[in-house]
Amino acid sequence: MGTLTLPEYLAPLRRYFNAVLASAQHYQLGAPVEVVWATSPDVGIDVDHRRIRLTFHPEDSGAADYRVQDQWLPPYPSLREVQQQVAQDPSLVICGLPTALGYVDLWHHHGEARAVFCGQAGPEAPQRAMLLAALALDYPLEDAVTLARAYARCYLHDKDEGCVDCWPLERALFPRPLTANHPQAEALGWVSREVAVAPFAKADxxxxxxxxxxxxxxxxxxxxxxxxxxxxxxxxxxxxxxxxxxxxxxxxxxxxxxxxxxxxxxxxxxxxxxxxxxxxxxxxxxxxxxxxxxxxxxxxxxxxxxxxxxxxxxxxxxxxxxxxxxxxxxxxxxxxxxxxxxxxxxxxxxxxxxxxxxxxxxxxxxxxxxxxxxxxxxxxxxxxxxxxxxxxxxxxxxxxxxxxxxxxxxxxxxxxxxxx
Missing domain, CATH: 3.20.20.70 (Aldolase class I)
Structure with missing residues (x-):
């Protein structure tokens, strides 16, 4: 069983946790997760005999494994600037960075930044809830960030039709990874190690x-x-x-x-x-x-x-x-x-x-x-x-x-x- 230990200021996320974790059990995606509310200022995630500490206050210089920045006020930094910051800081996770074309989520991966992009980001509360729930379900960070954005977009598009109660399923809800093949990578200022390539021959x-x-x-x-x-x-x-x-x-x-x-x-x-x-x-x-x-x-x-x-x-x-x-x-x-x-x-x-x-x-x-x-x-x-x-x-x-x-x-x- 996984455990999510949450500070009281995240209490508005309670309804989303219930929905996300119920959907995870419906689809049998991992061990049950217990949600515990505490006075600690940071999030604690216990899963598979290890503990992850996460904070939504990235300015803190504590020993958090992940420092999530997801609240933005203009003027916004450039994507190139943030890409360089994330490449140098394994603990920094960027969610919903506004750009002229859309929103970008970034995280550190073996000395470089990885990112996903979407035109509409969705609300912050369900995004945070899915990020934490996915980590507690033992998804790696890259999947947790990707799922969180898909869930927020799901809620944005169809919150009155029950989408908030289900796991993200359809490809259209998911953000697209920023690679050299992404049509807006150059306009965004994203720098890739890969090269753009045409589609490969079909298999039979x-x-x-x-x-x-x-x-x-x-x-x-x-x-x-x-x-x-x-x-x-x-x-x-x-x-x-x-x-x-x-x-x-x-x-x-x-x-x-x-x-x-x-x-x-x-x-x-x-x-x-x-x-x-x-x-x-x-x-x-x-x-x-x-x-x-x-x-x-x-x-x-x-x-x-x-x-x-x-x-x-x-x-x-x-x-x-x-x-x-x-x-x-x-x-x-x-x-x-x-x-x-x-x-x-x-x-x-x-x-x-x-x-x-x-x-x-x-x-x-x-x-x-x-x-x-x-x-x-x-x-x-x-x-x-x-x-x-x-x-x-x-x-x-x-x-x-x-x-x-x-x-x-x-x-x-x-x-x-x-x-x-």
């Missing part, structure tokens, strides 16, 4: 039900012989002496089998040998030559681990978006916690049908049905096939389960009405 959803991820060309070859039409080569060690040869081998094998074979990370080799596609992580968006990948006609898959990363990935119009990790996994060190089925279903709904979606992380045959019912386009598996006694039988069993009648719908609890 009809071939995307089962997505084995394997660590050798030999395994890719075996999978193609078993009838697999989508797979990924993920060799973790960049110093592997046979790396280039294995990449060449799987690309050639995929072309011969007319299958979708993705290369994880090694985009230069993928371009050189004309791969079907490349799969990258979020950190690669700032370092990989996305324009070269796009111009070479390669498909692009992007990993995501929550609301902000999903919305950021969508800005680059990839061929598919991977959602993970869903269950605990030991195949690689993960930057986030397991998302679970309930969050997966809402992420899939957020993306809609604009991009194919791939669920990944700890999925075996016993879990495949429940994952598939969330409406994802594909289920990525690793050990469920490579460590099976009979890999061919495992592949066949997955394909028998990953069949969806038309039309395709995600399985979600019935939600209250909300703004479109």
């Amino acid at each position: 959803p009809a071939q995307m039900a089962l997505y084995p991820v394997v660590d050798s060309a030999a395994w890719v070859g075996r999978l193609l012989e078993m009838g697999v039409t989508l797979t990924q080569l993920r060799i973790k060690d960049p110093t592997e002496p046979t790396l280039a040869a294995q990449v060449r081998q799987v690309i050639a094998a995929g072309a011969q089998a007319k299958a979708q074979v993705y290369i994880n990370d090694y985009w230069q080799l993928a371009i050189e040998h004309r791969a079907y596609g490349v799969h990258l992580g979020q950190e690669d968006l700032e370092t990989a030559d996305l324009a070269a990948i796009q111009q070479a006609g390669l498909r692009l898959g992007l990993s995501t681990h929550g609301y902000y990363e999903i919305l950021r990935a969508a800005e680059f119009h990839p061929s598919y978006i991977a959602l993970g990790h869903i269950y605990p996994t030991t195949t690689k060190q993960m930057p986030s916690k397991p998302q679970g089925l309930s969050r997966l279903a809402l992420y899939r709904r957020l993306i809609g049908r604009e991009f194919p979606t791939v669920a990944i992380g700890g999925i075996d045959l016993s879990r495949a049905d429940a994952v598939w019912q969330t409406g994802v386009s594909s289920v990525a598996v690793v050990r469920a096939i490579t460590q099976a006694e009979d890999p061919q039988a495992a592949v066949d069993a997955f394909y028998r389960r990953l069949v969806r009648p038309e039309p395709q719908h995600a399985v979600l609890p019935k939600e209250p009405a909300h703004a479109q």
Whole structure:
């Protein structure tokens, strides 16, 4: 159970906490959260055996983990100025910074500022409530800020129709991440490490039900012989002496089998040998030559681990978006916690049908049905096939389960009405 310890001056937020936390329990998005009122001047958030201290008085120089500034009087600082401040201060969180074009929320991320933008910000009270509730539900800061803005906008658009009582669901309510691909980034004065890029080639959803991820060309070859039409080569060690040869081998094998074979990370080799596609992580968006990948006609898959990363990935119009990790996994060190089925279903709904979606992380045959019912386009598996006694039988069993009648719908609890 999480605990929110709140100062009395935040008492006007009480009604919003009740609505937000009830919606979170309705959608099974985390452990229950207890709200406690105290005389402390700051907010205390206890979740997962750690304590977060937050203040809405950013001028304080105390030991707060987050110092939130969300009340503004003219003259307003420039976005560029605030971007530099946030990049230098890991504790500073900026909410609703007014600009000539709209409103910006910013936070610190590994030595730089990240931000989301929207034309209408919504009221401050529900924004604050969702920010605190999301942190208590164990969402990372970037997701808490993003959800808070979406909830405030939901309330702004349809407060009389019950929207205040539901979790933000629709993409139109969410702010857009500021990236080089954002149409107003330059006018706002936002400085990006990424470069703008055209949309990537489309993947073929009809071939995307089962997505084995394997660590050798030999395994890719075996999978193609078993009838697999989508797979990924993920060799973790960049110093592997046979790396280039294995990449060449799987690309050639995929072309011969007319299958979708993705290369994880090694985009230069993928371009050189004309791969079907490349799969990258979020950190690669700032370092990989996305324009070269796009111009070479390669498909692009992007990993995501929550609301902000999903919305950021969508800005680059990839061929598919991977959602993970869903269950605990030991195949690689993960930057986030397991998302679970309930969050997966809402992420899939957020993306809609604009991009194919791939669920990944700890999925075996016993879990495949429940994952598939969330409406994802594909289920990525690793050990469920490579460590099976009979890999061919495992592949066949997955394909028998990953069949969806038309039309395709995600399985979600019935939600209250909300703004479109």
